[in-house]
Amino acid sequence: MKFKLIYPKWEKLERQTRFTLPPHGPVVMAAALPDDVEVEFIDENVEPIDFESGADLVGVSMMLTVQTKRGWEIADTFRAKGIKVIFGGIATMLHAEETQLHADAVFLGEAEGRMEKVLADFKNGRLQKTYNYMQDFPPIESVGTARRGILNREMYNYRGVQMVDLVHASRGCRFNCYPCCVNFLGGRRFRPRPYDKVIAEMAGIDNNRLFIVDNSLAQDKDWEINLFREMIPLKKKWCCHPIEDDDKVLDLAAQAGAWFVYQAIFDTSDFIRERIKRYHDYGIGVEGSILLGLDNHTEDYIKRLVDFLLEIELDMAEFTVLTPFPHTRTFDDLHNAGRIFSYDWNDYTCGKVVFQPKMLSPQQLQSLYYYAWDKFYEEEPQNYRMFKLLKKVVEKEKADNTYKPRVRP
Secondary structure (H helix, E strand, C coil): CEEEEEECCCCCCCCCCCCCCCCCHHHHHHHCCCCCCEEEEEECCCCCCCCCCCCCEEEEECCCHHHHHHHHHHHHHHHHCCCEEEEECHHHHHCHHHHHCCCCEEEECCCCCCHHHHHHHHHCCCCCCEEECCCCCCCHHHCCCCCHHHCCHHHHEECCEECCEEECCEECCCCCCCCCCHHHHHCCCCEECCHHHHHHHHHCCCCCEEEECCCCCCCCHHHHHHHHHHHHHHCCEEEECCCCCCHHHHHHHHHCCEEEEEEECCCCCHHHHHHHHHHHHCCCEEEEEEEECCCCCCHHHHHHHHHHHHHCCCCEEEEEECCCCCCCHHHHHHHHCCCECCCCHHHCCCCCCCECCCCCCHHHHHHHHHHHHHHHCCCCCHHHHHHHHHHHHHHHHHHCCCCCCCCCC
16 A cells, blocks of 8 residues: 655744754654555645556645644645545644535544554445544553654754754653643643653654653653663663753753753743753753743833843743644634634744734734844854754763764754
């Protein structure tokens, strides 16, 4: 059976450096397919789709809301040729009803242990319109090693530097952050994978640099401690979302190769100042994730926030505009208040204002978004700050003999 799996292109943040990471969702889903399925994977962000090449079944994997309309176009094109199309991924779950209009089937939920039935239904001409496993999670022990062999790895280099490979050590999240849809997607229960499976997967990745994509590693202190201890012998260098603010945890994370963290920065408090300092004390860099457009944000507040980020010597910053994704508390609040003025999913890039802010006009917030990017990177451009982070990890790799030079053209 020939299965063509497609990851639609999407618009990057306007001010962001133009590199592309290998996607995670498609390679995890591909691992859940039976061994006799021949997978052709196309990441439209790095290579074009050949709509004329044959396939028995096409899968469209969508992670982001901004991918949905392109995903629908791709599906409509294949279906016009008589080829059936199934959708899956996070954005499919967020936009299930709309996506059904462009699909022969939609798969909702986690794929492990479920794809044999889906493909059997397809082969027998009984493909169902919806396979709904939302909140019906497979045993976490059944999550296997992602099928990274389907990736065209040469496409994921930036100026000769291989981009990080994505891997996950857990699913679910016990937090319920205001703009986040993980509660809807993966549940409020933290579900860690067995250590041996996580370590075996990391060890088998032909890349010394990883991105651990778990929603937050700061979910269970004992689990974190044991995970980092197991990771130390791998000598991998990695980035992740927040780590527990605990001396023992941070020390073990550094020993295990923590390179930098993506840390949400939501105010100018001493708590945030100390949080960043403590990461730095353990040699861990910080890329701040800064959300603009909350109800307490004024022009003066946002400008003071940018000054604060420079003052605390944040390594990198990624500014985004509050975006009301479906199935979040943000969407419910803004939609019910009539404050969303665009439901065009192509606008949901996290870099465009699609709602009426409380203290600003939409135009003011859009302008302040650009101001934040430009002001933060005014004296040290983004590429230079990235180089400084890369230089630190290269020094660590050379010290433990894991450094691989970049591939020069």
